[in-house]
Amino acid sequence: MTATTTPLTYTGYDLSDETLLRLYRELLRPRLIEEKMLKQLRGGVISKWFSGIGQEAISVGCTLALEPDEFIFTMHRNLGVFTGREVPLERLFAQWQGKPGGFTKGRDRSFHFGSTEHHIVGMISHLGPQLALAAGVALWHKMRGEPKVSLAFTGDGGTSEGDFHEALNIAAVWKLPVLFVIENNGYGLSTPVSEQYACDSLADRGKGYGMRSLSIDGNNILEVYSTIKQLAEEMRENPEPVLVECRTFRVRGHEEASGVKYVPDELIESWQARDPVTSFGEFLRHRGLLNDAVQLKWETEIKQAIEDALTTAADLPAVTASTENEIGDLFAPTPALRTSQPGNSVEKRFVDAISDGLREAMHAHPQLVLMGQDIADYGGVFKITDGFVAEFGKERVRNTPLCESGVIGAALGYAIAGGKAMVEMQFGDFVSVGFNQIVNNLAKLHYRWGQNADVVIRLPVGGGVGAGPFHSQTMESWFTSVAGLKIVYPSTPEDAKSLLIAAIADPNPVLFFEHKGLYRSLSGPVSEGYTPGEIGKARMVREGNDLTIVTYGAGVHWASEAVDSVGGDVEIIDLRSLTPLDYDAIRTSVAKTSRAIVLHEASLTGGFGGELAAWISEHCFELLDAPVRRVASLDTPVPFAPALEEQYLPKNRLTTAIRQLLAY
Structure with a gap:
């Protein structure tokens, strides 16, 4: 991205004075929070920071242009989305400090979180995957006939990922009302855009998917706000995706530790001259809408809100580790399932x-x-x-x-x-x-x-x-x-x-x-009928006293055939689910038989049987009269020719394993 000396101009937009002032105040809030967070970073209060200074017009303009209940999918530098949606500052600060009062209870940092209350879904570090999520939200709205859009941010680097292209293609084919917003800020960490793409503009990528696309000045708050607002209004009436490239620049490092030594000084200086907060403030002063008194009043109010929220966050206790809580929060509670009156059994x-x-x-x-x-x-x-x-x-x-x-x-x-x-x-x-x-x-x-x-x-x-x-x-x-x-x-x-x-x-x-x-x-x-089963409960296939075969899927039938062939008093346990796993059923059976074979179809090395065998050895060692035996497929890819595939699969090795373990 080359230096630009084009000044920001704010003429030609038909917006009320109230809207202009609101836009400025919303630009000011994330800027002042960021300046404070950089001090917090230097003081060791937070551990990492991705700065959006100089890019606030994109987040703020997009957020204020949408309705409050329309989903936004954020990236590293979208603090203005969170402040624009009135996310409580004490919760944001607690999140960044890893406190339990944050959104992830200390389990994730930065902007890697979401809040359904505020219709915000945060990123994961892989950058591209959230784009398709926005398409899914748009599908929900379209199918319900709701005049809503969703909006997803990505960066110039993210447009190189397959997820970007897959999301655009799905949205285009299904005509989903999604705004894909690219923050083209010049660098993917230290890689300049000249090494990211060969097209003239990232907006050109939308043409290949048959969608409208345009490139706008991402530092001009009025251009961003007006463009996104107009597009959203059109898309609510006529659902379709639109790709918007916002040209901007990252004047600080990808994150603070990386610095900006790889960026020419004159390039940074030219973009600092186009700072959206400073330039828009000057425009409002020229219009007579902003003066020193109002500026001071707003800055004082925002800074006081920041300090109050930081005090609240500081007073929160540190995270206390609890294995019960960690395991308990892996899954959402499963509701009790209704079962219709069971009908006849049909073959x-x-x-x-x-x-x-x-x-x-x-x-x-x-x-x-x-x-x-x-x-x-x-x-x-x-x-x-x-x-x-x-x-x-x-x-x-x-x-x-x-x-x-x-x-x-x-x-x-x-x-x-x-x-x-x-x-x-x-x-x-x-x-x-x-x-x-x-x-x-x-x-x-x-x-x-x-x-x-x-x-x-x-x-x-x-x-x-x-x-x-x-x-x-x-x-x-x-x-x-x-x-x-x-x-x-x-x-x-x-x-x-x-x-x-x-x-x-x-x-x-x-x-x-x-x-x-x-x-x-x-x-x-x-x-017949609606007859839900119970996930996490194993099934006794046949009872026995001398050997347990623990298996699942096709292995259940292979085990039954092998036992019929070999004979012996063998018990077969069908796990039915691997997560959650019915450990009680395994232990109860092994306690009775004192011998265990773990059978599965996947290759032996790294297969789930290794985990089962390890658990039995660790938790049932005193019950065993023989080593746990694994029977699985060969450590090769699955071959095509019948003779090779038969050799690959474990069926023919199972009968030998049963005989050997019964005779141990």
Whole structure:
């Protein structure tokens, strides 16, 4: 970004004197707070600070241009959003000091938090993922016929991330009323924009997605306010996304510790001459709307409010560590689930039981939306949603673009606004493309600031069908180490239906694993009606006294076949869910049999069986008469050829393990 000597001009805007003065006062508040926070940083009261000095016009202008109940998704330098929404200063200061009176109870810092009361959702450090959340909120408003917009900030560096492009594409395809605002401040940390993009203007990127886009002076408070206000009014009437590039400059470091030695002095000086607070104040003085007395009065009032709030925050106790509280805040409370009068049990295939569970959930939750590739008229590649469009309509059964991260983010935004969402991965393997949204947004929201993440992700997984390395994985161990996710893995048609109903009713993020090898090969009795199961409760498949096999998914059937083949008094435990895990059922069984095999389909090394075996060894050691044995797939990708896949899977090794452990 080159130096500019173009002065800021504030003529040509038809705004009342009251509005002009309000805009200035709202510019002044974050500036004075920042100046105080820089002193707090030097004094060690806070540990880090990302300065927005010189960029306040963007946050303030956008916030005041929107209605108070329209969601804003913030970044590092958007203090003006929080002050513009009247977030109590004592809570902000407590947040930055890591006090319990903050929004995250000391669990996160800076602007990494949200407040649904103020319709603000803060960032995570990965920068791009919040953009799709804004699209999800906009989807909620559009589907309900509410004339509302949402607004998401990103930086020039963030526009290089895939999440930026996925969010814009989804919003454009679905014609969602989202304002995507780029704060182009010249540098992504120390990387200049010349190394970030090759187009003339970041606004040009909107053209590729078929959306309106424009570039404005981000230091001109009147241009920002008037532009965003007009766009929002138009978008409430005719929903569509708009991309707005705000040209500005970061005159301080990315964060204070990084400094600005990499920035030419003359560039900083030229932008300091365009300071939005100073220049707009001078304009108001020239208009006769502002004088020294008013300026002093406002500064005194704001500074006193800051000092009072700092005193309140300082008087708050420090955070007290409590394991009970930490674990207890991982998940939102699960409401008691109503069960309809159970109907007759009907023989159904595994795949049909899942479809039945989805249909029951769609009737039970009118706000539930299904999202996925080809799930609408086509019914999904496994035909689980076949006929759903005719029954529920395309608004609720939505085909999505091929962008898993953006779709999961949109589902989360829809949930934040008040809905429920189910996302179908066409194949579970493809969830790797949405990994960040799951492990850093879905999993952490409730723990960080009490926001439920009411999203279920269905994952067709597993081998045995000759689908090769990219359509046969079962990747539960990618997620079992991530606190804040519930993981369900049914093995019967009855559980497939009842646990899916329970997962959708649960306000927490649930990963629902479905072994596609069971889809059409396994049938069983399924209760009719709305019959939610209990997540976190294992099932006794068969009783025995000499050996326990702990397993889940297709492993349940492999274990049953192996025991029938080998014989022996073997007990089989079907975990049904991996998080939460029914430790009591495992211990009770091992106490009876004194031997344990842990069986799963994923590769041995790093598989969830290692965690199960470790827990049994640690907590049931005195009950064991033999070492815990793991049986799992080979430590290779899943091969395609039938002979290779048969060797890869653990079925043929299980009978040997049973015989060896019974004879130990």
